[in-house]
Amino acid sequence: MISTPVHFKTISLHSTGGMVQFLAFLSLCMFLVFPLSGNQTDERQKHTLNLMPMPENVAVNDGFYPLTEDFSVSLDNRGGRSSERISKAISRFLHRLSGRTGLFFKTHEIGAGIPTGGKSNQTGLTVSFQRTGEVKLGEEESYTLTIDNTGIRLEAVTDIGAMHGIETLLQLLDADPTGYGFPFVDIKDKPRFPWRGLMIDSCRHFFPVDAIKRNLDAMAAVKLNVFHWHLSENQGFRVECKSFPKLHLMGSDGLYYTQDQIRDVIAYAADRGIRVMPEFDIPGHSTAWFVGYPQYASAPGPYSIERLYGVFDPTFNPTTKATYTFFTKFFKEMAALFPDEYMHIGGDENNGVQWDSNPGIQAFKSKHNIKDNHNLQAYFNKKILAILTKYRKKMMGWDEIFQPELPTTIVIHSWRGKESLKEAAVKDYNSVLSNGYYIDLAQPTDFHYLNDPLSDDLGLNEEQKKRILGGEATMWAELISEETIDSRIWPRTAAIAERFWSPAGVKDVRDMYRRLDGISLQLEEHGLTHIKNRDMILRRLAKNSDIEPLKVLLNVFEPLEGYNRHSQATYTFFSPLTRFVDAAWPDAPKSREFGFDVETFMTQNPSRENGDRLLTQLNTWKENHEKLKRIIDSSPVLKEIETASEDLSKIAEIGIQAVENRLSGTKRGEEWLKECKDTLEKAKQPRGHGELTIISAIGRLLQNN
């Protein structure tokens, strides 16, 4: 074990401003550090940091701190009051560490057994922080992490910052021939944005508490700090409401969270430094409220829970006192239940149909000189704002609430585009970006990753930039079930979390994907099903454990992007989300790899080695159909992907020919090329609500042919 640091250099990503540079520099460091140490050098050079989000400053030094069964943690809270939260976090840390390494640690008590006060144990981790952090927007979250031959030191202002450092430390776990341990590093880290969120829509589909909790664990692992919980919709009202019990009793199919469960989730999140901001979407998106309380709608009832998806008419009546009496009592209860200082009121997609056809509302508008529905909604929002203010909540809402009548204390949640983000900032409103982070739309990770809340083209000054608080990935739930939610959120959201946390210059896509693969596996330790449910769905479809041919196809098959899946069938609350497409990932992994390989093959001089690599893959695809056909024949549910499998075989054949052509320098005629392109064009059609993904890569192979 090399135990003396022989190299130390801090790299500021802010100042060097680019991941490519950082990595190039890092490789250089690695080379410079270990040029003379023989086998050990080779071993050490294998170590590539696998951090996500990438810290602001990272220095890698020469050496490896071994992890043994004697490993212990000591807590030095510098005279500040002790934090039960950090004790629990350390207990989870040890549990995850022993889970990965199989080590039977000698010290491993829950909330106990962690020595406090002493300055450190020479053979373990020392954690110190100055005060217990508040789970609140803008709280201090920085930390420093130093690993050398004397041990591991984690220092932070708050216990929340220390918990971020613990997650970084867990990502640093590595192995050398002697066993597990941690590379010597000096890390100084803090977030770029204070608002780093994930929204989960528990309304279009319902997700039990355990599903929420495992996602909170994963959020903490990638340093997200806001759980935005979408709790009311046309399709369901999901919170136990004591003031108006018909909300949850009649508006939820029995699928709602009890207040005990909500308190449990909030405490669980707070233990991980995560805020829980509820959203009650009003005045539109509110059918489920009116099942029990039709009197507050703008048109007479009765109402029933909406089963379809889209924009619907039911809207609160903004013109009657009863509506505001209702909301006063409602928000009083909810403000007490949810401790976060923000309350999200939605406010999106009110289509105005009920308002336009209600004579009373029309009369009200005339009488009060309200010129259109937009202004009527502003009137409504002002009344709601007063209620929220009374209960000490700040108001947040989607783009539509951005109206000049409202004070700049509200927060604009931008879903429609960056224009609104910019306009809000210019006009002194704080805002949070979700446009570009709609993870329900099955777009590739890099699309979200390169979407920066503070992109240069916004043209904001420094003061205005500060008003952009951060962003939120939004997991809308029309097309996800408990079985698939994790695979839609993860691992893509880890890359979005990096966008919110790391310096803007960290944006090398290939490196992001490399790190993402490792992080994705680590996320499984929280019980996430994003990897394991793929095979499970395939086994169910095939009624068999032998699903290899299905996996081969699935690895180059993605759900239709955007809202295109809705054009393939009328999805309702009851529709099965268990088909082949539901097992597919938005980022078909083989497709991405293949694309990179094709690019290398096409831009460099074609080598036999690169060619063979492509040919092996192409042959697997070509030969897969025959095997898959046998499974499809006994599983009618798989019939819908039969032509996709056939087409994969056909376009793989085209790819094989194209690779052979390039390797041998052969040029085929125009006719062959046209035939190939026709085949590729046909292969683009949607099948089974998804599509093949390697078509453009195969098309690339045809260039210069």
Added chain:
Amino acid sequence: MISTPVHFKTISLHSTGGMVQFLAFLSLCMFLVFPLSGNQTDERQKHTLNLMPMPENVAVNDGFYPLTEDFSVSLDNRGGRSSERISKAISRFLHRLSGRTGLFFKTHEIGAGIPTGGKSNQTGLTVSFQRTGEVKLGEEESYTLTIDNTGIRLEAVTDIGAMHGIETLLQLLDADPTGYGFPFVDIKDKPRFPWRGLMIDSCRHFFPVDAIKRNLDAMAAVKLNVFHWHLSENQGFRVECKSFPKLHLMGSDGLYYTQDQIRDVIAYAADRGIRVMPEFDIPGHSTAWFVGYPQYASAPGPYSIERLYGVFDPTFNPTTKATYTFFTKFFKEMAALFPDEYMHIGGDENNGVQWDSNPGIQAFKSKHNIKDNHNLQAYFNKKILAILTKYRKKMMGWDEIFQPELPTTIVIHSWRGKESLKEAAVKDYNSVLSNGYYIDLAQPTDFHYLNDPLSDDLGLNEEQKKRILGGEATMWAELISEETIDSRIWPRTAAIAERFWSPAGVKDVRDMYRRLDGISLQLEEHGLTHIKNRDMILRRLAKNSDIEPLKVLLNVFEPLEGYNRHSQATYTFFSPLTRFVDAAWPDAPKSREFGFDVETFMTQNPSRENGDRLLTQLNTWKENHEKLKRIIDSSPVLKEIETASEDLSKIAEIGIQAVENRLSGTKRGEEWLKECKDTLEKAKQPRGHGELTIISAIGRLLQNN
């Protein structure tokens, strides 16, 4: 589609008395039924019923009832009061059906939209029952299920019986070239035993509500009807107790069920026809109680939660009034919380150490002429019985409570052996068998499967036989975590469920394993992780998705049986249960298959075809080590199985030679044989807390060499 029944015959398994006969007869039927219908015959002959537990009477007829998107369910409850439970069950049925088939059913409402009163819809399922069943020991559970060209008719006395029929129907789902559907059948079914249980120990490790719920779903799928919940132990007290809050606050590490959660679980179970019987284990196994209430122990405190496993000294003091005042209040609260008529008081493994060393207790024994600790425990039990009786509970306990002083109203839970079961029956006590169903001991499925609560050697008369109410699989939790509990319970417990439900004559082991494979896949739809967490654990160990070589070894590797794993390391509450052995199944699947193949090869004239099949498998094993070595080298946690992998390679080589010898009629010398046997002997040693499983099969190949 053949739509006219051309054959009808009822097979009583009771009367023919053997699965082998039944299957032979069934094959004959299939042959007789379809001799003239060409291709369709071939298709139909593929259909093999995949039912578990096997119904009492099954007749298969010629025909297939198609499942389409128009499929609907009508409920005819014959004037009885309607059952919300059956509506929910039908909703779940439709959800599972659409989940498997991908069909978008037109009717699919939760608890609504199911037409009632009418006699049936010609194109779907009609469910009828006479009354809402009570979730209570001895309730009527029979049903009949008829599928023909007019539709599917399910009839039962109670809605609980109807729900059993729904599970059978889901197991009958099949496919032919036209799509999904159900074979024509006539099934008459009822359980052999009224008490068919699964015990889960939530104390040695804690399992969240969702884990409990998915196991309840799986229990219902295989017609188990008692969830015995082990809720207090040395290692934890797991129920919120309002009368004595220090029980859960100080005795659980915060890992306890709130009363709301318990009510939720009970309601969830009742919706599936499952009783929930709690166990509070007293007077021993009670350390966790004394952390908050040391005054009721037989020795002074303080006490802390036990972290080790085994039998420990802390025991309630049976001689003080305070103890019974405590239990009166305690059981009053718990009797109200748990509606089941039975309360399990444990009563096992009181080692008497605290009693023997307490002078007050010794004096009490003398004064009251209590000759030994066994009698002192009987005294204690009588007092507890009086308390339970006051709160209208019947008392159940492990073998140790079987004392002549106690009335025959108690139920003996036999864990030590069938002698106690017999003795109890002879002396007029009711009993339930768990000996032979200890699924924590990693024994193979067939061991449990062939263990009959009413085996002939008991020599009981008909009256006495009735006192054996059934059995319970027991999932003790020393060596399981939330990640692995499902794989320890399932699929093995499905075979145990068949033992409790089906006629005694159903006991063909190979057919059981064939059906079990199918049932195991179906159980995944409840969210069970018994299959998917294997790969997840391997991915974490390998830090990689490429785990094929690990799976090859895992398929012939089992956890050490019995209590042997505890001799390999000191397991505590905190020990990692994430190692290679934790991914292993108690029934290594390849091992079983290979054993069957070897037996065929050795008992028949050796054929090239059979030989090649064995050789292919043996070569995979032989060549695996080189690939696995690369993974092990980068994952220290896998080092412990390196020699097992080497040995697999070596014994596979022996197998290859033995197969070649037999195929070519070669006899090798004694020396070769001895060397082989030595290698096999060495390969038997435990590694990584598990062992290789194909050694005896390889040994079999050496016979006649």
